[in-house]
Amino acid sequence: MRVESDASGAIRMVRSGTGPAESAVRSEAAILNRVRGPGVVAIVASTEIADGFEFSTSWIGYRSLSTLRRPLSVNRAAGFCLAIGSTLQRIHAVGVVHNRLDPTRVLLDEKGRPTICGFRSASIDSRLQGCDVAALIGLTLWMLDSPDVTSSTRRGTRSDHRLQRRRLLAYLHSLAERRDDEMPTLEEILVTVRRMVPGATLGLGPEADEVTTPQQTVAVRPSSEPVRTQRSRWAPIAALGMAIVVGSTALGIRISHDSPQRATEQSSSSTTEEVDVDRSRAMAAVSDPSAETGVILDAESGIPPEAPIVSIGASRYRIGRSGDTAVVLAPDCDRQTSIYLFRPESGVLFVFDSLATSEVDTAPTSRFPLNDVSSIEADVDPFTGCNALAITFADGHREHFTRPRTP
Incomplete structure (x- = not known):
């Protein structure tokens, strides 16, 4: 399977051949094409082509619900229950049943919002909707309780939250013991959960609950179950739609306000720059009056005079450290400026949505793991016609990478 385009948050992929795996892809594509509710990893388009099958899919998430440390707070667990239940309502409305819902098939985006994935076992038999309802009940019980929980953990929460937890657990356990013909509808269950936990929250971010172990990027593939990639070359592509916000990893970007003429004269005509900046010194604040005259900061200020610069309009930036490669897309496919640092x-690609307009550190907006990459450069994506990042791998294979912005 190879990626042909990744603009606008969708990845156009081609799978060649006609074997059983290709049949599974076609089958799942047909099911997912019926799903239009938000929060679902879905096939955007599917087409038969001469050498196989082509489909476009939307990717999201970088870790699953199973990575969170349990028990979750009652507000967070109820929030997940309501969000996942609402998504189930949407897919049930078009006749799709997930049929294998569990913690590994719920991904969390960078804001902590859940996304259902793993539709390979999905069914279009509406009579099986009860399976999804039962799975949601079990999933919520799993989030609320843990075999490792202690009484001291309970005492560490507010009394009203402990009461809400006990009531919600009792309600869910009672549902789990009912026969299918006695089970309330999914809508009734969600209304009850919302009433029991009025403070149900969602989207508190990755820091809201601890992760059991550090996770690599999770790739959601329509043709198989979610898998964790280990610095695969596809990791940045599979992670499209995510933003791992780096709050403390400033890379030492600097800006000097030179005239447009000076910036043009002293910067390379190419948008790809080899950056030679000492990171430890670049972390310090930079302020030098000589920058106003077009002179690059001298060695005493922490940045070598020969260090290349990245020009954006009339401003010039120093970014990264020795050996890094920087690319500016101005504009990118979103008609905005993006700065990429490899x-x-x-093997990490750092992305900046913007750079500081004063002489301060700027932290990257997101980062993606890359492997076996020989170079990056600015290019025009032949499928979209807009500026995109071209990644050339060690084997000579070349892909265009356009990271969509998080709404």
Whole structure:
């Protein structure tokens, strides 16, 4: 399977051949094409082509619900229950039943919002909707309780939250013991949960609950179950739609306010720059009156005079450290400016939505793991006609990478 385009948050992929795997892809694509509710990993388009099957899919999430440390707070667990239940209502409305809902098939985006994935076992038999309802009940019980929970953990929460937890657990356990013909509708269950936990919250971000272990990027593939990639070359592509916000990892971007003429004269004509900046010194604040005359900051200020710069309009930026490669897309497919910084030694692509307009550190907006990459450069995506980042791998394979912005 190869990626042909990744603009606008959708990835156009091609799978060649006609074997059983391709049949599974076609089958799942047909099911997911019926799903239009938000929060669902869905096939955007599917088309038969001469050498196989082509489909576009939307990717989201970088970790699953199973990575959270239990028990979750009653507000967070109820929030997940309501969000997942609402999504189930939407897919049930078009006749789709997930049929295998569990914590590994619920991904969390960078804001902590859940997304249902793993539709390979999905069914279009509406008589099986009860399976999804039962799975949602079990999933909520799983979030609320844990075999490792202690009484001291309970005492660490507010009394009203403990009461809400006990009541919600009692209600869910009572549902789990009912026969199918006695089960309330999904809508009735969600109304009851909302009434029991009026403070149900959603989207508190990754820090809202601890992660049991550090996770690599989770790739959601329509043709299989979710898998964790280990620095695969597809990791940045599979992670489209996510933003791992780096709050403390400033890369030492600097701005000097030179005239447009000076910036043009002293910067390379290419948008791809080899950056030679000492990171430890670049972390310090930079302020030098000589920058106003077009002179690059001298070595005493922490940045070597020969360090290349990245020009954006009339402003010039210093970014990264020795060995890094920087690319500016101005504008990108969103008609905005994006700055990409690739660090070969760690195989990480840093992305900046904007740079500071004063002489301060700027932290990257997001980052993606890359592997076996030989170079990055600015290019025009042949499928979209807009500026995109071209990634060339060690084997000579070349892909266009356009990271969609999070709404």
